[in-house]
Amino acid sequence: MTGTLQMLVTIAVIALATFATRVLPFLCFSSREPPAILSTIEKNLPPMILLLLVIYCLKDVQWFTAPYGIPELFTIGVVAGLHFWKRNAMLSIFAGTGLYMALVQFNVFSFL
Template identity: 35%
Template sequence: MNDRYVLICILVSAAATLFMRALPFTILGKRKQIPEKIRYLGRILPAAIMAVLIVYCLKEVPTEFLSGGYKKLIAAAVCVALHVWKKNTFVSIIGSTIVYMLL
């Protein structure tokens, strides 16, 4: 790839990111009240995204269990245990990542 192509890709990505970040403000305008549909999505999407990420991370565990799948299951269990115990997302992510790297 040449430098011009890379620069164009970076500029297009930056413009798309800026557009997506500014879009909610332009749609909602100066409204004081957030619409109910947006509030519903704000409540439900974080859990849905986490569920999709968990399924994605653990999708190959049955086929590779002996070669390292058990490490993923142990790290996931540590993540759940830390989150239930401390109720802190940062601690559960860092703790389970450390356990997975040590295994």
């Protein structure tokens, strides 16, 4: 296949797969209640994903060299506090990302 044709076929397959994954739940559960396990997954999946993101972000922290993970731990504390205060996930995520980037880019904890 040529480069353009291959790209168009790839886009079409991805679009079809995306459409199918969006329509499938409506087709399967339009006439009946979803199973209880699905409700459990729906309730618990977002916190589990966020926990995995935190673990992934902390995996490369150098705990025994300066700044000893202080920017990461400080940002986690601010995000947790902000989330418990405002209960807004988007605010917590964006504020945490902005704060962490500012701490790292401006080397705030360089005095350690």
